[in-house]
Amino acid sequence: MAKIDPYLNFLGNTEEAFNFYKSVFGGEFVFLQRFKDTPHGDSMSPEDKERIMHVALPIGGNLLMGTDALESAGQKLNFGDNISVAITPDSMEEAHKLFNGLGEGGNVQMPLEKMFWGAWFGMLVDKFGVQWMVNYDDSQK
Structure with a gap:
């Protein structure tokens, strides 16, 4: 049976949001990567380099995952x-x-x-x- 892991997109405050969720649910991030650690990180603005590329927080048997949508890359959200x-x-x-x-x-x-x-x-x-x-x-x- 498939499982569902929600994936949340934020406009620059993924780290703040996931630290909040961690305070509510407990546990530790099983993955946290910033855009600066990606193959194209060198070509990004200093601000975008520090944004979250991917984060995952285990909650029970599922993962709550998220990223920062980059307006500089044309990404938009109807959040x-x-x-x-x-x-x-x-x-x-x-x-x-x-x-x-x-x-x-x-x-x-x-x-x-x-x-x-x-x-x-x-x-x-x-x-x-x-x-x-x-x-x-x-x-x-």
Whole structure:
């Protein structure tokens, strides 16, 4: 079965965003590469050289991955409305911890509450504009 690893694009603040996610989820980056460490890094501006080419943070059995989109290379983003990251925590305690952590400085769209399908579910947009869904089904435990 295929697994899904969300990949997030930012306009220059990938490092800040991923340090925030690391503070919420814990763990260590399994990969972090800057554009200066790529074959074309020498030809980039000093600012772009320091941006993140690729970063990966393990969360459970998945990876949260990201990069800085480079406006200097013509990359554009319609950020925040084209992806949601769905999280399935292992406990109610973890559901609250993740929901509250990700919601810090963000905007709760739907509070974490019991839903008609039997799970605890909530939606929010974090302070970086990323949409998150937390779904904990305590009937499966």
